[in-house]
Amino acid sequence: MILLTEQQANDLITFVEDKLTTKSCNHKLTFAMQWAKKNKIDLEDFEDLMLEQGCGCDCEVVLNLPDEGDLELEEEKEKNEDNINPFKIPAIFVEDLSKLYDKALFTSDDLDYNIHTSPNEILIPAPYGYKPKKKMPRGDWFFISSISEMPNGLGFVKQIEPISAIEFSKKIRNSNIECLKDFSPRAASYYFSRIELQQIGNGMWCHFLERTGIGGFSADLKINKAVR
Known part of the structure; x- marks a missing residue:
């Protein structure tokens, strides 16, 4: 959700600039908050947005606030990104939606590898930030059963009837697991791409590669062969 449109940002700058011609900046967002209140903008969100834009006082609003483009809170941007890409598929991945795949990940027939699940349940990586219904070892990420929604740490490669990523993703969505x-x-295509070269019976685990750098925070899903 956009907090300030481009027009509103320009109106704000003009309002604060005019006020500063008659009174000095007091190192607070006094005039900016007056404008936000007058325009019925949530004051807490507005203050957070100003600080994100490097505007800690009125004179910095005039100097630093962008006058081109709409403005929204960073946390709102992250929320929107999570809605678009909840499984954190790497941006560089190129999907092939016409290809057929014949391997998927399942819970093991050996109950020792199934903490909360039963044998032969299809496993899908849990989306980023998901809280499992049952406790998992601290620091480990996990798969989710498309039957029971229970978490499982390891998935095992098994043969399936050839299916496209489009058909498979629809099947998983139709499982009614929230x-x-x-x-x-796209998520299904990436999932299959990590499995297709693995031998039947291989165990696999998943995790998120998290980075913080100049471009901000990012996380990419990884599905790797487990060493047993």
Whole structure:
């Protein structure tokens, strides 16, 4: 959700600039908050946005606030990104939606590898930030059963009837598991791409590669062969 449109940002700058011609900046957002209140903008969100834009006082609003483009809170941007890409599929991945795949990940027939699940349940990586219904070892990420929604740390490669990423993603979404309702064809294509070269019976685990750098925070899903 946009907090300030481009027009509003320009109106704000003009309002504060005019006020500063008659009174000095007091190192606070006094005039900016007056404008926000007058325009019925949530004051807490507005103050957070100003600070994100490097505007800690009225004179910095005039100097630093962008006058081109709409403005929204960073946390809102992250929320929008999570809605678009909840499984954190790497941006560089190129999907092939026409390809057929014949391997998927399942819970093991050996109950020792199934903490909360039963044998032969299809497993999908849990979306980023999801809280499992049952406790998992601290620091480990996990798969989610498309049957029971229970978490499982390891998935095992098994043969399936050839299916496209589009058909498979629809099948998973139709399982009515809430956390898998946004499992897209792109996510399915990435999932299959990590499995297709693995031998039947291989165990696999998943995690998120998290980075913080000049471009901000990012997380990419990784599905790797488990060493047993």
